Amino acid sequence: MRDAYHEELDLLTDKLVEMTRLVRSAISRATTALLDADLALAESVISRDEEVNATFADVESSIFELMARQQPVAVDLRMVITALRMGTDLERMGDLAVHVAKVARLRHPDSAIPAETRSTIVEMGQIAENLVTKAGSCVASRDVDSALELEQDDDAMDRLHRRLFRNILAKDWQHGVEPAIDITLIGRYYERYADHAVRVAGDVVYLVTGSRPS
Amino acid sequence: MRDAYHEELDLLTDKLVEMTRLVRSAISRATTALLDADLALAESVISRDEEVNATFADVESSIFELMARQQPVAVDLRMVITALRMGTDLERMGDLAVHVAKVARLRHPDSAIPAETRSTIVEMGQIAENLVTKAGSCVASRDVDSALELEQDDDAMDRLHRRLFRNILAKDWQHGVEPAIDITLIGRYYERYADHAVRVAGDVVYLVTGSRPS
Numbered sequence: 001m002r003d004a005y006h007e008e009l010d011l012l013t014d015k016l017v018e019m020t021r022l023v024r025s026a027i028s029r030a031t032t033a034l035l036d037a038d039l040a041l042a043e044s045v046i047s048r049d050e051e052v053n054a055t056f057a058d059v060e061s062s063i064f065e066l067m068a069r070q071q072p073v074a075v076d077l078r079m080v081i082t083a084l085r086m087g088t089d090l091e092r093m094g095d096l097a098v099h100v101a102k103v104a105r106l107r108h109p110d111s112a113i114p115a116e117t118r119s120t121i122v123e124m125g126q127i128a129e130n131l132v133t134k135a136g137s138c139v140a141s142r143d144v145d146s147a148l149e150l151e152q153d154d155d156a157m158d159r160l161h162r163r164l165f166r167n168i169l170a171k172d173w174q175h176g177v178e179p180a181i182d183i184t185l186i187g188r189y190y191e192r193y194a195d196h197a198v199r200v201a202g203d204v205v206y207l208v209t210g211s212r213p214s
Numbered sequence: 215m216r217d218a219y220h221e222e223l224d225l226l227t228d229k230l231v232e233m234t235r236l237v238r239s240a241i242s243r244a245t246t247a248l249l250d251a252d253l254a255l256a257e258s259v260i261s262r263d264e265e266v267n268a269t270f271a272d273v274e275s276s277i278f279e280l281m282a283r284q285q286p287v288a289v290d291l292r293m294v295i296t297a298l299r300m301g302t303d304l305e306r307m308g309d310l311a312v313h314v315a316k317v318a319r320l321r322h323p324d325s326a327i328p329a330e331t332r333s334t335i336v337e338m339g340q341i342a343e344n345l346v347t348k349a350g351s352c353v354a355s356r357d358v359d360s361a362l363e364l365e366q367d368d369d370a371m372d373r374l375h376r377r378l379f380r381n382i383l384a385k386d387w388q389h390g391v392e393p394a395i396d397i398t399l400i401g402r403y404y405e406r407y408a409d410h411a412v413r414v415a416g417d418v419v420y421l422v423t424g425s426r427p428s
Binding site: 081084 | 278
């Protein structure tokens with residue numbers, strides 16, 4: 001049986017996994033809001049970011065309590081330190097989903113997404129969801145091999161990001177500057193979201209092995 | 215006289231202040247590289263980011279050692295936790311200066327900065343430097359009032375960021391989509407740089423008062 005101290009550490013892991021679920025749902029809804037110009041869905045992403053922030057505040061206060069009361073050492077110390085880092089990344093992923101939703105809201109009832117960029121955005125949304133799902137599993141399982149795989153998925157995101165720029169810079173781009181700005185920012189938000197998911201997975205590697213993936 | 219333990223905590227502060235100096239120099243050089251289309255200067259920002267990363271690695275290992283060996287409590291525990299957070303923000307500010315420098319490098323020998331955006335970029339660079347200088351002073355002095363002032367300077371950055379969008383979206387914008395993308399990303403980099411500087415100052419507030427500015 002786990003003692004009370006290790007049960008608290010497990011609870012910390014549970015909260016981080018919960019954060020991955022919340023920010024996964026956020027980017028999923030933000031992508032749909034963007035693709036369907038769905039104002040209500042965009043608003044739901046924006047208002048429900050509060051849940052992500054509250055869960056992170058909860059993670060932070062658990063960490064401080066644990067540290068002050070239990071003075072963890074070795075792998076337990078690594079656990080609380082990386083939990084703080086993971087929480088910071090996940091909280092940021094929630095913000096990035098909100099940024100995507102805000103572009104959808106800003107352009108409503110129009111779509112922010114010109115037809116020729118649509119399939120790229122669909123794929124970026126899928127990879128973002130895929131990355132955060134995997135990151136969540138890694139946090140729960142502490143599986144180093146799966147955590148290392150996220151780098152490859154992130155390469156796919158980088159390729160899509162470059163494709164998005166080619167879409168905007170194509171000779172037949174007829175939408176002018178404003179949609180180009182929107183797409184530039186949206187692309188950046190997905191790319192950063194993916195980077196933070198990879199960092200969460202990198203922290204799992206660090207937690208288990210004591211060194212970060214290169 | 216300070217004991218060895220508190221000397222270590224002071225040394226941690228010194229390293230964080232050193233990081234603020236490094237990332238201040240980085241954004242200063244990146245801005246000049248951008249304005250003057252100076253390739254050598256852009257390259258220096260990119261290659262010297264290694265110093266920022268090395269200093270952060272040093273901060274991280276000091277923190278782990280301190281925690282494992284000294285098991286700090288109360289304000290000292292807050293100090294090491296916030297040091298980790300500050301280091302993460304400062305390391306990211308170094309990356310953002312590198313991103314700015316890379317745009318300068320990409321467009322060299324041309325300038326990435328159309329004439330009508332120039333004065334806005336000059337001001338964004340100045341505010342970025344100003345913010346990180348103040349953040350560094352706050353880290354050294356732990357002065358809560360100065361730390362709270364950074365929010366206002368960040369409002370100035372947000373205003374410039376909006377002015378930059380007005381520049382790109384003006385009816386007489388004749389540079390087409392590619393420079394608009396560059397300026398959109400550059401604007402985002404400065405704005406994020408400023409946000410991270412404000413977070414560092416917010417951590418000083420947290421360190422001293424135990425609660426974060428709203």
